Amino acid sequence: MGTVHEIQSAAKKHPLLFASFCVLSSVAFSPFAFAETAPGSPTPAGSSGTRGEQPSVFYSNPGPWGKLRSFYIYLEAPKALVDDYPLPNPKPRWSLPESTAEQLPKYFKDVGLPESFREALLNPANQSRMGGMIHLFPPIAELEAMTPAMRELVYGELRKYPTNEYHAEPVLVTTDTVEEFYRTSKLRPELVGKIRAMSYRYGNCLAFSDLTALLSFADSESEARLIFKTFTRTRSLMVHLELPEETDIEPLLEYWSLGLGVRRKDLEPIMQSILDTREIERLGLSHILPAQARKLLYTYPGPEFVLEGIQPDCHWTSLNFFNYTPQNFLLSERLATSSVLEKFTPVKPPYRYGDILFYLDSEKGSAEHSCVYLADDMVFTKNGRNAFQPWVILKLDEVSKLYLHDKITSIQGYRHKVAAQK
16 A cells, blocks of 8 residues: 555545445344343453353444444355365475575574574475575474474564465464364364464464464364364454334434435335334344445455456455445555545544554555454454455454554554545
């Protein structure tokens, strides 16, 4: 995305027409029954219960968005997508520029790798050189024995080079523990224990990059594919708007139509129908979102993006939020930047529904991530440009765990210029 200066300087331009809003198509709704906590009661982040248990529910803070009740779910890529994807080699590999070969002995010593591990890494039998890169093949036992501090240093260096794909894009665990994150998975406890042992700090959360090593412990091909499927695991909020019989829906219609009334005609019938239906008092938030967001939420990118030659990312997601038909020119970072410059203006908190929040790199001045504000610090987002990252709803502080670190230090909100005039 463009620099902060470029984006902020656009605030003085004349407003353009607002991006087209979508029309909600016919909506099917069914109530959910689950255990709940009282409004305002603390609920542990990520509490989803073990299999067979009812999920823990928590309520939003009061606000114009209405009374929202939420619980966490955990998504994994569909089996068909995983089965079509070739499993990686279970032999771990570290790839570094060949120009760094002479510095590697000192570097590995400085980061604290044991002598036996250093000797194994530097043994020509455990190396190959190709295309200007030197590829090192660490022994499994030595790799397992690395401390989290060692992984944080070494994997931070490996992350700089896209060849190390699982270091560049690790699994990020935003719950307090690895066990909590994988509690409802089908992994053997022994495998979850190995994930915990090989995890390390990445910003404000835990990260796991040793998928290939973990595959070496699979008992069968089916378990190897289960491990790979679990590697795509992501958590999201499932959110419902409560609409008890006495609800005044006017403030809700005002908030969820941006005060512009553009989508009021689509929201009013479904909200009123819930009020008029006995024993039904809640509406899934996905039914309130624009058609494009509703279509994408809780799903993984489909094969149609193969024809585009590039997977959708966070910026494509944010800028297409209100578009009934996605504008795929926004897959281009340059054109996505241009869209922000032309159509949006910077805003400060408190944020409103539809605002786009950009995570800014303090060194480059570029936006490294974006998401769409919904309500009560909940955002609609896609975390990564790859087929194994779904569209989800998360709390803003959880997104910040993923993106706020030493280089990305601030969040800047942007509001469409037409909405900003309201």
